Amino acid sequence: MLLTNSVYIALGSNKGLKFENLQAAVDAIHQRIGSIKRISKVYQTPALGFGDATEVEDFFNACLHVETELRSNKVLSELLKIEKQLGRTRSAKKNYESRTIDLDILFFNDEQITTKLLSVPHPEIENRRFVLQPLFEIAKDYTHPKLELTIETLLKKCEDDSTIEPVNIWLKNPIKNFDFKAYNYIAIEGNIGAGKTSLAHKISQDFNAKLILERFADNAFLPKFYKKPERYAFTLEMSFLADRYQQISDDLSQLDLFKDFMVSDYDVNKSLIFSKVTLPEDEFRLYRKLFYQVYKDITKPDLYVYLYQNTERLQQNIKKRGRKYEKEIKDDYLEKINTGYLDFLKSQSELNVKIIDISDRDFVKNREDYLWILNEILD
Missing domain, CATH: 3.30.70.560 (7,8-Dihydro-6-hydroxymethylpterin-pyrophosphokinase HPPK)
Incomplete structure (x- = not known):
């Protein structure tokens, strides 16, 4: 950041x-x-x-x-x-x-x-x-x-x-022209390297929002998964599901009287999206049953923002942040994740979804691009 x-x-x-x-x-x-x-x-x-x-x-x-x-x-x-x-x-x-x-x-x-x-x-x-x-x-x-x-x-x-x-x-x-009063909880989602954490940070700073960040860096299975995906996929997805459920439940239940709303850099549905890409069909069916048992108890965001970036830009962003365990991520994996997100969002009826294509934007370095995204979110 x-x-x-x-x-x-x-x-x-x-x-x-x-x-x-x-x-x-x-x-x-x-x-x-x-x-x-x-x-x-x-x-x-x-x-x-x-x-x-x-x-x-x-x-x-x-x-x-x-x-x-x-x-x-x-x-x-x-x-x-x-x-x-x-x-x-x-x-x-x-x-x-x-x-x-x-x-x-x-x-x-x-x-x-x-x-x-x-x-x-x-x-x-x-x-x-x-x-x-x-x-x-x-x-x-x-x-x-x-x-x-x-x-x-x-x-x-x-x-x-x-x-x-x-x-x-x-x-x-x-x-003051940007009014988030209609929302109590906004989830910012996107592929690996899309910029969801950066955007959540900026919104929380500018609009007095409680910031909820995914604790992916603490997951010991993530580096192992990128080296041996077949061996660690199910273990990784189960650990993510448990951690996301625990974290989002805790953070959403803890009211902060000094903040105006909440913004997170993930939504628990990403567990379902990623697992569909990483798991074989039989394991995914089992995982999906467990997911829906957990999902029904979790508060849904008032607004779900999906930041779309093309694969080339995603790889550039991944390279910039320099995480060793992400060096092996292939284009086809990112493309499958993008497709998984878009297929999921197209089928949604209970989430208030806004898809924003930021492939030609750099809202971290360019403030005008950041303000453009805020307008898109609140339009």
């Missing part, structure tokens, strides 16, 4: 439709950089350092807390692109100029970064009330990694006495 970075961003505009400029920047940051966790109020502040301030419009300022999988230099690059997209032309002049949008990285994790293009923490934070006031709203206890003082303390000590007034309009967080 990619690591999540915490970044605080300051936004400002004193040219054109100022509030609309800020909202457009928020929307673009959500689309291209990461999940917006908190948004401050918008504050109207005087334009400092512009010479004759009577001829310059006041600024609208705000701050965001964003979680992103991008590195600091990539975040900066995207912010500059957003500024350009929204009509800002950076000038080589040293004096201040009015701008449609101004986007600055204030903090990136607890790092201290000094490059030709980027200085983090932002060197003027402690001197700017128009930054500290909105930042105080969303991160008053955050400690400046260089000054070792909290934002609350920095605001109290700030000598900038300029007038700052809140604007009675709120910026909207685009993540």
